[in-house]
Amino acid sequence: MIPHVQKKGLVGISRHIAHVESMLCSGSADVHIIGIWGMGGIGKTTIADAVFTKVSYQYEGCYFAANVRERWGNRIKLRNEVLVDVLGDQSINISTPTMSSAFAVERLKCKKVLVVLDDVSLSEQIEYLVGGRDWFGPGSRIIVTTRNKEVFNSGVDEVYQVTVLDSHEALKLFSLNAFQQDSPLIEYQHLSERAVGYAKGIPLALKVLGSHLRSKRPKEWESALEKLKKYPKDEIYDVLRLSYEGLDPEEQEIFLDIACCLKGQTKSQITSILDACDFSTEIGMRSLEDKSLVTVSKNNTVQMHDLIQEMGRFVESEKKPGERKRLWDPKEIYDVFKHNRVGFKFLSLHHISKYVQRISKLIC
Amino acid sequence: MFNTLNLFTPFIFQGIESIECVVLDMSQIKELTLSPQTFQRTHRLRVLIFYIPSGDMRRINVHISRGLDCMPLEISYFRWDCFPLKSLPPQFCAEKLVELDMKHSRIGKLWDGVQVFCGNLLTS
Numbered sequence: 478m479i480p481h482v483q484k485k486g487l488v489g490i491s492r493h494i495a496h497v498e499s500m501l502c503s504g505s506a507d508v509h510i511i512g513i514w515g516m517g518g519i520g521k522t523t524i525a526d527a528v529f530t531k532v533s534y535q536y537e538g539c540y541f542a543a544n545v546r547e548r549w550g551n552r553i554k555l556r557n558e559v560l561v562d563v564l565g566d567q568s569i570n571i572s573t574p575t576m577s578s579a580f581a582v583e584r585l586k587c588k589k590v591l592v593v594l595d596d597v598s599l600s601e602q603i604e605y606l607v608g609g610r611d612w613f614g615p616g617s618r619i620i621v622t623t624r625n626k627e628v629f630n631s632g633v634d635e636v637y638q639v640t641v642l643d644s645h646e647a648l649k650l651f652s653l654n655a656f657q658q659d660s661p662l663i664e665y666q667h668l669s670e671r672a673v674g675y676a677k678g679i680p681l682a683l684k685v686l687g688s689h690l691r692s693k694r695p696k697e698w699e700s701a702l703e704k705l706k707k708y709p710k711d712e713i714y715d716v717l718r719l720s721y722e723g724l725d726p727e728e729q730e731i732f733l734d735i736a737c738c739l740k741g742q743t744k745s746q747i748t749s750i751l752d753a754c755d756f757s758t759e760i761g762m763r764s765l766e767d768k769s770l771v772t773v774s775k776n777n778t779v780q781m782h783d784l785i786q787e788m789g790r791f792v793e794s795e796k797k798p799g800e801r802k803r804l805w806d807p808k809e810i811y812d813v814f815k816h817n818r819v820g821f822k823f824l825s826l827h828h829i830s831k832y833v834q835r836i837s838k839l840i841c
Numbered sequence: 842m843f844n845t846l847n848l849f850t851p852f853i854f855q856g857i858e859s860i861e862c863v864v865l866d867m868s869q870i871k872e873l874t875l876s877p878q879t880f881q882r883t884h885r886l887r888v889l890i891f892y893i894p895s896g897d898m899r900r901i902n903v904h905i906s907r908g909l910d911c912m913p914l915e916i917s918y919f920r921w922d923c924f925p926l927k928s929l930p931p932q933f934c935a936e937k938l939v940e941l942d943m944k945h946s947r948i949g950k951l952w953d954g955v956q957v958f959c960g961n962l963l964t965s
Contacts, residue, residue, distance in 0.1 A: 550868065550894035738862045738888055746940065753917035753939045754887045802861040802885075807869035813857065814875055 489646035493524045500635050501618050508610040512629045513622040515639030517784045518681030518713055521622040525593050536591040538563035546598040556606050563590045589616040597623045600631045641678030648673050654687025668698045675705045682716040688769040689720040717788040731761040736789025737803035743777050862888040868895055872902050877910040886913035891921045898923050898945035
């Protein structure tokens with residue numbers, strides 16, 4: 478399962494790719510583990526995917542394990558997928574929690590493999606999925622991407638830190654998304670520079686903001702940038718939220734359905750489920766893709782960057798009881814079904830304080 | 842004087858009616874027994890996903906001991922791993938159903954009587 482990489486997203490990553498590639502070549506003849514570290518939205522997955530695509534022909538077995546953090550709940554299945562793919566043998570089934578198939582172990586030791594573990598959140602995930610260094614043959618390479626540098630504390634050979642884009646690269650990536658060309662249209666030059674300032678060189682924010690402003694008039698740019706100025710200072714969240722606010726009501730509903738409930742299902746599944754709920758799903762989905770809020774992966778599943786998903790879930794959880802439509806937190810759902818009511822947790826502090834103010838006005 | 846609970850009473854008994862989608866990872870909760878009226882007030886529910894991610898389907902922790910009296914009428918996606926009943930409740934409405942996914946359930950037959958479909962059921 479390799480995430481879909483948009484061509485429009487490939488600005489400033491060639492130096493990252495070259496660097497990671499050189500790390501793959503150097504290193505011992507043994508198994509070598511390389512870490513890619515950086516904040517969310519900075520392009521770690523894009524880099525790992527590009528490197529994987531470029532060099533995988535040099536290895537005897539390859540696997541790209543996407544979304545390790547999300548799939549950790551079903552780790553047995555994930556590990557099975559890694560090993561089956563690496564060995565190229567569908568008949569293997571290592572469904573026990575410990576690696577016990579001696580036959581598979583022997584064969585793995587002879588293979589030179591390349592495995593990417595994408596979005597790892599705990600160091601034990603590396604140990605569990607690729608067994609440290611003992612499982613694979615000489616020359617094997619493991620690439621681990623993470624937001625949490627502590628993951629690398631136990632036994633990673635080299636770490637590469639992905640940094641934000643410089644202002645020139647940032648403007649280029651933004652322009653590709655806003656104008657479908659390398660640089661801003663003349664009349665948008667100054668506005669574009671201001672917009673890029675809000676995205677702080679983070680590729681995800683640049684893409685979403687550029688897509689949001691695409692084919693809008695200068696006046697609309699002004700008002701969008703004014704909004705960003707007023708928002709609290711979490712640059713990436715603010716940009717993503719702005720893009721959500723710009724969707725029409727039906728697109729917002731489709732977006733929230735995917736963020737809260739349906740991410741990871743196939744596109745045709747989501748389309749028929751939402752069509753049955755009387756949405757114009759086809760059009761809505763196309764718009765969400767245009768705005769870089771969702772992507773359709775090579776295996777036809779609908780994916781959404783975690784930061785975008787988090788933003789969507791935050792929007793939903795901020796709704797008042799009575800307006801809340803989606804539940805995904807097991808504790809909340811447990812409460813709802815146990816007591817047949819919506820609990821206090823649904824109330825944000827903001828709602829509570831407003832309510833208390835209203836009540837105290839009535840009393841006084 | 843007002844106590845805190847009274848202040849919030851108006852909120853406590855509202856909220857369920859608006860729920861349209863529920864996605865529950867059943868491995869993350871304790872034992873839960875649903876009352877027959879569980880879905881009485883969730884008449885807008887259109888997506889229900891009760892799933893077990895780990896592949897370990899043996900442990901059922903969501904129980905329906907006295908059946909379910911009502912089922913959501915608008916449901917279009919219904920997935921319930923290890924569904925504990927032998928058949929779907931007679932009130933189950935498949936009119937808008939697109940997908941029915943009941944892995945490892947005890948289902949012997951889906952429902953009694955005749956169901957009306959809108960013609961877009963994908964799999965069963």
